[in-house]
Amino acid sequence: MFINNLHFWLSSVLSLLINIDQETILEFLGIDGPFNTEDYSYLFETTQVSTPVSFQTFKLIIQSIWDHYQHGLGFVDIENIALFILVLRFIFLSKKYNIKTGFFITCIGLGAGYLWYMHLRDLAYYYMRTLWMCPLTHNLAYDFSEIYYQQRSEFSKAGTRFDSNTFYGPAVRAFTELTSNDNYRYDPISMLWSYLPTDVKFLSDKLYYFITLKAIPQTYRFIDTQITNLSGMLWYTFIVRINKRYCPYLLRWHWTFLIGLEFIERPFIFVQDRLIYYLNNILIPNSYFREAELVTNLLITLVAAQYIFIILGMLHALCGQYFYFPFLTENTELHIGLRPKDSIYSGGHTIWQNKRAYMISRQASSKLKKYRFGTIRSAYSKLPRLWYGWLGRGTLDDLTTEDYEQYLKNKDNKDSIQKAKRRDSKIRWAYRQERLKNRFIQLLAKFGIKINTVSKNDEGDDLYEEFKKFSKK
Incomplete structure (x- = not known):
């Protein structure tokens, strides 16, 4: 009886086992293997191809990634x-x-990152034609084209209004359906x-059709456009401005x-439109291919720089961080104030909000005569400061005298503890060895x-008792 049950359980368990080979892993990851071509299609009809997992499998996975x-994200x-990132941060x-x-801090980062994400979608709409030129934004252009044409197909359906996505669209549709039936x-x-x-019907009818067919639709469309x-x-x-006490600083800043x-x-954006027009209507028709290549490189640089900047900004927002960009950061903090550090x-x-960190700039450097005139470092001192340490923590130059002394004490304490x-x-x-x-x-x-080296009274704990006498500082 026991042998029969054992045979039954073994056969049941073994039937559930999956043959882990190269084809199984590649199929699970959605990667086409080397035999998924028309040349090897006849093999799958006659027999099952099974390749053992090897270094070639990982090479195919890395190559597919x-x-x-x-072509970018x-x-x-x-x-x-x-x-x-949000799950790990939570x-x-x-x-x-x-x-x-x-959960609250993660939701704040999600809200700030969503703002950058929607801004990226807006830029993708403006740079729709240029995204395909840049190798770094091919995947972005492909995804956006699917979203764009899907929305166009939705709006092209019969009965779809131009205000369907607005917050007052359901109210307008409800009023329309309430005042109509099937016929x-x-x-x-x-x-x-x-x-x-x-007696006044000949005038009132003209006024009625003017109001219902021209005045009301055009006025409504104008108001809808302005509100949008x-x-x-x-x-x-x-x-941000009226209810700023309820809005987190991270969300307001971004x-x-x-x-x-x-x-x-x-x-x-306007430069991109003019360059596209110049490229398609002047350079290419007149066979100015060298100039066309230069204009194409300008467009690629423009799109790639903004794409990388938006991605980095969104990464900072998701992680609850800030970054310094000349002119924009100062204007942002003039509007919303300094970060509440408590x-x-x-x-x-945000170490740049510290007055000492802000003063370490070209004015402070020139007054302190930190750079000699006529050198490369002197020319560098004319530029505004861009680096404020990793994650905005600052550098040693940003510390006051008291902070620097405390930093040295902490460093000495850390070294002594180590x-x-x-x-x-x-x-x-040494005690464990003994x-x-x-x-x-x-x-x-x-x-x-x-062995004569051990006495009868040696219990093996004398060294440990001596170890307890040492100070742990």
Whole structure:
């Protein structure tokens, strides 16, 4: 009976085992193997190809990853990476603080990162034709083209209104459906117009058709366009300026920074349009290929620089960090103020808000005569400061005298603690060696092998008692 049950369980378990070979791994990852071609299609019809896992398998995986990501990150890739960062950050913050605080801080980073993500989508719309030219944005252009044409197909359907995505669109659709059925439409204005006397019908009808066919639709479309264009600024004013006490500083900082960035990006968008027109209508038709190559390189540089900058900004926002960019950062902090350093929800460091760090610039350098005139470092001192340390923590030059003395004390304490730990570890290792030696000798003594180096009163703990007398500082 036991043998039959054992045979049954073994056959059941073995039937569930999966043959892990190269084809299984590549199929699971969605990668085409070397035999997934038309030349080898006849093999799969006659027999099952099974290749053992080897170094070639990992080479195919790495090659497939490189073939995909050498053209940059698409919207789907950015979303997956952002989700991965947020999950890791939530786990870390939950361990550091608690689940509630970690969730709030993660949501703040999610909101700031979402602003950069939507700004990237807006730029993809403006640079739609140029994204295909830059090798770094091929995946982004492919994903955006799918989103763009999908939305166009949705709007091209019968019955779809231009205000379907607005917040008041459902109210307008509800009013339209309420005043109509399957066959007729009940117009409230025409009902009121029917009470007018018949003597003025020839004038009232003209006025009615002018109001219903021209005045109301055009006025509504104009108001809808203005609200759509101003909706971002209205939301910013309501959330960041009016209700700033309820809006986290990280969200306010990145939102204000993006508004300032949009004013700088507008000329580049117009430049891109003019370069595209110049390339397609003048250079290429007239066979100016060398000039066309130069213009293409300019477009690629323009798009790649903005793409990298937006990705880095979104990465800072997701991680709750800030960064310094000349002119924009100062204007941002003039609008929203300095970062509250006593709040754990305010994010990372902003050492440039420190007056001492800000004064270490070309003015301070020239007054302190830090650079000699006529040298490269002197020319460098004319530029505004760009580097404020990793993650905005600053450098040693940004510390005051008291902070620098405290830094030296902490460094000395850290060095002394490390030396004490190394000394204690050496003592512990010597004690363990001696104790192991004594126990081994005692074990040999039980088998009749006596060694004269051990006395009868030696219990093997004298060295440990001596070790306890050492200071742990």
